[in-house]
Amino acid sequence: MHQFDHFQAFEHAIEEARQNPKISFVMESTISRFYGEESLQSVDIKNIKTGEVTNFKTDGTFIFIGYVPNTEFLKGKVELNQWGEIVVKNDMSTSVEGVYAAGDSITKKFRQVTTAVGDGTIAALASSAYLNELKKKMNN
Structure with a gap:
């Protein structure tokens, strides 16, 4: 199925x-x-x-993929797709400036630990760059 x-x-x-x-x-x-x-x-x-x-x-099922992401608390705050996954850009930024997401709760094709770790790295670097730019603007 x-x-x-x-x-x-x-x-x-x-x-x-x-x-x-x-x-x-x-x-x-x-x-x-x-x-x-x-x-x-x-x-x-x-x-x-x-x-x-x-x-x-049937006398058995094996659920090996598929889940409902735990994003209910984000409804109306960031853009979610029809499956409740967080919509992100390539840098893991969401529809809200300064908010980043990573891992299995975002829209993506492959859901593996290694891809989630990569997403987290991208989100961390992108959010750090965002905060640095914000800091520069505040100091001007």
Whole structure:
């Protein structure tokens, strides 16, 4: 199951998954509910575009990507996209001057520890440069 109409992964990995007869693809959908008493019995799958909900019998799920970023407190303060991710420029600056963001809560293609560390470095350097410029303006 994938929330988008296309995958954000390496083509060879996508093709390998497509070749596996045990894997089915449900695009532009999310799991909206889990059912079961002692163990999982089924899930409701909601199509993001149509809103249609389909019940799918399963005894297990494996969530390996996908999350809801913890950005609710930023609504109305900085620009967020439809998924609640913080919209940033290349220097990690947000829609609010002097506010920077980094890591898995920003809009980006790859979500790995190494990319988050890189984002943090960029945000730190850019915010330092911003503060230096602000300091110069205040001293003039």
